[in-house]
Amino acid sequence: MQNTLDAIRGKKLHLSNFKIRHKVGKGSYGTVFAARHRQSGAVCAIKTINKARLRTRGAEDLVKREVDIHSQLRYRGILELYTWFEDSYNYFLVMEYAPGGELLRALRQEGPFCERRAANYSAQIAAALQYLHSKDVIHRDLKLENVLLQANGKLMLADFGLSVSLPPGTQLYDSCGTLDYRAPEALGGQGYSREIDMWALGVMTYEFLTGRLPFYSEDDAVVRERIVKADITPLPTSVSYLAREYVHSLLELDPCWRLSCNEALLDPWILEHCQRC
Numbered sequence: 418m419q420n421t422l423d424a425i426r427g428k429k430l431h432l433s434n435f436k437i438r439h440k441v442g443k444g445s446y447g448t449v450f451a452a453r454h455r456q457s458g459a460v461c462a463i464k465t466i467n468k469a470r471l472r473t474r475g476a477e478d479l480v481k482r483e484v485d486i487h488s489q490l491r492y493r494g495i496l497e498l499y500t501w502f503e504d505s506y507n508y509f510l511v512m513e514y515a516p517g518g519e520l521l522r523a524l525r526q527e528g529p530f531c532e533r534r535a536a537n538y539s540a541q542i543a544a545a546l547q548y549l550h551s552k553d554v555i556h557r558d559l560k561l562e563n564v565l566l567q568a569n570g571k572l573m574l575a576d577f578g579l580s581v582s583l584p585p586g587t588q589l590y591d592s593c594g595t596l597d598y599r600a601p602e603a604l605g606g607q608g609y610s611r612e613i614d615m616w617a618l619g620v621m622t623y624e625f626l627t628g629r630l631p632f633y634s635e636d637d638a639v640v641r642e643r644i645v646k647a648d649i650t651p652l653p654t655s656v657s658y659l660a661r662e663y664v665h666s667l668l669e670l671d672p673c674w675r676l677s678c679n680e681a682l683l684d685p686w687i688l689e690h691c692q693r694c
């Protein structure tokens with residue numbers, strides 16, 4: 418597998434080098450297909466991003482930033498970007514293929530998850546975030562659709578379309594990402610940093626345990642109101658005290674008090690369920 422991947426990693430390729438198979442998903446700017454590299458037989462996923470659509474949305478810089486950031490990342494819990502190329506109409510991002518699909522689908526089919534599985538998933542995401550944050554990268558769009566499953570059931574973070582490089586001590590003020598996962602400081606306009614990813618991890622862990630969103634409402638204005646007050650729908654009484662404490666420490670209003678990746682990985686609930694995640 419290593420050798421076959423060397424035939425595509427960092428190489429300047431063309432669409433004719435690949436046999437395109439089925440469509441595996443669709444994002445805001447592109448469609449993703451499973452593909453096979455003809456020469457080496459390597460399996461991969463190719464995200465096609467239409468240049469005209471990017472232009473009409475004034476988002477031409479997004480792909481460059483996504484490629485710049487994603488190509489620097491090499492960690493088992495992060496989907497690898499092997500290479501990219503373009504033609505007159507599209508950009509093509511050639512990535513590791515995640516055959517298990519989205520974690521959202523697994524949760525809908527099999528959830529809510531038992532605490533052991535929920536803690537394991539939460540720890541895997543925290544470990545990937547630890548790597549990401551150590552590179553001064555914030556994901557900014559963490560949600561179940563952007564966490565994919567490998568063939569062995571392990572998780573991989575995907576979609577770095579909204580990610581940014583942010584040196585420690587600096588803050589961002591623009592608003593982005595899906596409302597249900599957005600941290601209170603990213604709604605209030607007071608500036609935010611890497612702690613927003615930890616809030617999103619709290620939302621996802623709540624979903625693992627309940628199958629529902631913590632601040633759900635059909636009305637976006639109500640969702641915002643609930644987020645800025647950390648008005649969480651109470652967890653069912655069947656959820657353990659340690660799980661509850663963990664989720665609440667991630668969904669902490671004050672980013673300074675919110676668990677960091679390191680703290681999440683050392684949390685008693687995580688340690689109870691994960692020997693080696």
Ligand code: AMP
Pocket residue numbers: 441442443444445446447448449462464496512513514515516518519562563565575576
């Ligand atoms: P994106 O445009 O990156 O948000 O991708 C849209 C959807 O395509 C995702 O939510 C996944 O369902 C699917 N997808 C993206 N990348 C991959 C991949 N490497 N392997 C399998 N499915 C993927």
